[in-house]
Amino acid sequence: MAPCEDMLASNLGFLLANNPAAQGAGGHQLDLVQLVLSSGGVVLGVLFILITFSVVTTFIIGYKLFQLTHAANETEAFLDIFWQQKRLEPVYEQAKQHPRSPVAAMFKAGYVELMRLTRDQNQKDDADAAGSMRATAATGAGDELENIERSLRRSFIAEMTHLESLTPFLATVGSAAPFVGLFGTVWGIMDAFRNIGSKG
Numbered sequence: 001m002a003p004c005e006d007m008l009a010s011n012l013g014f015l016l017a018n019n020p021a022a023q024g025a026g027g028h029q030l031d032l033v034q035l036v037l038s039s040g041g042v043v044l045g046v047l048f049i050l051i052t053f054s055v056v057t058t059f060i061i062g063y064k065l066f067q068l069t070h071a072a073n074e075t076e077a078f079l080d081i082f083w084q085q086k087r088l089e090p091v092y093e094q095a096k097q098h099p100r101s102p103v104a105a106m107f108k109a110g111y112v113e114l115m116r117l118t119r120d121q122n123q124k125d126d127a128d129a130a131g132s133m134r135a136t137a138a139t140g141a142g143d144e145l146e147n148i149e150r151s152l153r154r155s156f157i158a159e160m161t162h163l164e165s166l167t168p169f170l171a172t173v174g175s176a177a178p179f180v181g182l183f184g185t186v187w188g189i190m191d192a193f194r195n196i197g198s199k200g
Helices: 003-018 032-037 041-084 088-095 102-122 130-163 167-198
Strands: none
Touching: 041 088, 041 102, 041 130, 041 167, 088 102, 102 130
16 A cells, blocks of 8 residues: 555544544444544645545556556567668658657657667768778768767667656655655544543
């Protein structure tokens, strides 16, 4: 059970056991709605926060499960196509049909950079001397490889950021929810003791 749901159940259970409003005529228990409505503003605020956190985190977990499942399925399909093809052009066209795959996105980034470098190389002046061409060939190949690696790294960071989105919120809620629930529990204890004291 998520921390929000644990603390929510703990608070409701404590209120049900200790709130005088939870006892009706003849000692019969009132329903949960009456119990919540008879609580103070602080307790209602804590319950609202915990319920909101529980709903939002459940939605995020479901969304991330959907996102990661589709990313894994499309990546597997793309890799099958990648290893079956002998030329890059058909792979690039297939990569466009797998927008949720991070591997396909990295391939597209690398392929686009490779095509750009190839086009720039073809546009260079062919009038250079043959000796000068040989002298700069190794350096040019190294620079092109570095450009492709940088493009792949940028795409990798972008895809990781996309896949990890919303997870910091889950971590924050998981850390903060127990303390919010603990505050509600302590406040409920104080309120119960105050009600007991007022009745002598």
